[in-house]
Amino acid sequence: MSASMESSMFTPHKYFLAHISLDCVVFGFHENQLKVLLAKLKGRDEWGLPGGFVGIQETAEYAASRVLKERTGLDQVFLQQFYVFSDPDRGEQLKEVESLKAISGSAIDIEWFKQRFISIGFYALVEFSQVEPTPDVISDACQWWDLAEVSKLMLDHNLILQKALETLRLQLNYQPIGYNLLPATFTMPELQRLYEAILGKQLDRRNFHRKITGYGILKKLNERRTGVAHKAPDLYSFDLDKYHQALKEGLQGGW
Amino acid sequence: MSASMESSMFTPHKYFLAHISLDCVVFGFHENQLKVLLAKLKGRDEWGLPGGFVGIQETAEYAASRVLKERTGLDQVFLQQFYVFSDPDRGEQLKEVESLKAISGSAIDIEWFKQRFISIGFYALVEFSQVEPTPDVISDACQWWDLAEVSKLMLDHNLILQKALETLRLQLNYQPIGYNLLPATFTMPELQRLYEAILGKQLDRRNFHRKITGYGILKKLNERRTGVAHKAPDLYSFDLDKYHQALKEGLQGGW
Incomplete structure (x- = not known):
């Protein structure tokens, strides 16, 4: 080419x-x-x-x-x-x-x-x-x-x-984001950092967790991030069926 | 021209x-x-x-x-x-x-x-x-x-x-709508009919009322629709400052 x-x-x-x-x-x-x-x-x-x-x-x-x-x-x-x-x-x-x-x-x-x-x-x-x-x-x-x-x-x-x-x-207000920007599995803080980088501002950890899980596009995996010093954080991936549905129809919480 | x-x-x-x-x-x-x-x-x-x-x-x-x-x-x-x-x-x-x-x-x-x-x-x-x-x-x-x-x-x-x-x-999920489609003053049912016409589906009256007032873009006027048989409905108009702000920044409830 x-x-x-x-x-x-x-x-x-x-x-x-x-x-x-x-x-x-x-x-x-x-x-x-x-x-x-x-x-x-x-x-x-x-x-x-x-x-x-x-x-x-x-x-x-x-x-x-x-x-x-x-x-x-x-x-x-x-x-x-x-x-x-x-x-x-x-x-x-x-x-x-x-x-x-x-x-x-x-x-x-x-x-x-x-x-x-x-x-x-x-x-x-x-x-x-x-x-x-x-x-x-x-x-x-x-x-x-x-x-x-x-x-x-x-x-x-x-x-x-x-x-x-x-x-x-x-x-960010009506479509899911992250599938193409993050690795296949990620922690909740990593996803939050992505949103913060796009928005150019810090978000409250609890509000972020509540809102993003409310969209129903995440799968919590039965594994944790290994090789970290303290409590290993939960790993997540996107539920691709729901992710693509939300891309088309907007996130839950719309009209 | x-x-x-x-x-x-x-x-x-x-x-x-x-x-x-x-x-x-x-x-x-x-x-x-x-x-x-x-x-x-x-x-x-x-x-x-x-x-x-x-x-x-x-x-x-x-x-x-x-x-x-x-x-x-x-x-x-x-x-x-x-x-x-x-x-x-x-x-x-x-x-x-x-x-x-x-x-x-x-x-x-x-x-x-x-x-x-x-x-x-x-x-x-x-x-x-x-x-x-x-x-x-x-x-x-x-x-x-x-x-x-x-x-x-x-x-x-x-x-x-x-x-x-x-x-x-x-x-509809992230920007206000209606200012250019409705007369200057309107009732809540008229605004709901507009949303329903765009979405092609019926909406619950109470949920609609709660959500649309939550956006903070409406002004309730000190007058009611006259010339109707029963209880006169409240009249609303858009708060244009907040309306235009929401057009630019997205509706409240976003990130």
Whole structure:
């Protein structure tokens, strides 16, 4: 795929729909931190979200999963569109010739990047440990960043990241989360840390326990975390039938 | 606006971005029924959602509000993007020459309609009584339909309508609703009928009362509905400060 992808960037108008791009906000969770995957443009000290274009015969979802596979090595990722970014001036930065020269080392069609793009934002939740960050043809680095350490990104990518995070926070109120961000088994404190990392605030332990078990999406396992000094904590996994039902119909406690 | 809109359909490529369309699911509430605004294609017995294209210097939101103003006469409507529809075959129907001839009476550029469009879905919640349904240049009727009476629509518009309704149902769990669908003052049973119409199911009166007042978005007024035979029901309005806060941050009861 990456070979054909590379050649497609020499004559992109033959492969992709004009005016439509996509940007992927890939969240991972590691050591109690929410991480986001960023790529660095070739020859510039500027980072941005992994992105791409929609193939002439692709759905936007297929295009996003293709981009994600290229950047992370992952298939079958939890991937969801969340917003369309269509400010007519969002691409101004790419129209500056200097900015384009930097990424044009490999004979990429510069005119393609100068057109106006409306970008479909996707967010993905992935298991941090399974990702192999991989740069694409216009970037020379791809790596995880702590959300708290992300500064000025290219184009409107800070806005896209912010909107993805807001979407995730709102969705905590009506959809289950965690299956794609945590290992198969986890402790209650680990799940709470994930919620806290997404919400950016601390939660009360008892309220969290009461509320999350009330959703009926957790299975308490007949095993405990071993190798810890004191009282071994209970292990949980998601009840996948109920989890997927709740993804579709909303969490219990709705109307 | 409608004059320039008409002329823009003769040479649409000069006015609009290629490959991108938008479709508006306009919901209204009347006599305890959820209604949706549909337009009928010229010369065909086929109905569809009001839609349009994105002007070369417009945001998608601006384009949607422009389309909505043209179809309903309304400004400042609650309008929200909810999903992008990008099946490469979703426009197949429009490629049939017969189908296009029917709407080409006014010298519209047929080639424009034959390209592949990725459509951004918007939904709007409007006060039924304030809408003046108005056909556009490719339709000869525009009117409200009971949601329950909607049958096969053009293209993938049934899917778009279904997805809008699912979005609305999920959003009932974390966002307030009703301000744009009900008159300024209303009774508790009227608000409950709205929720029931959206959810497509009956709700328990007491649970509804407890839950909706728990959100803290209602103001009980010092007046009652007059002109009714028996005990006059209490009147309510939304506390707009708290309503808008909840729109942004989610309803109380979240994390």
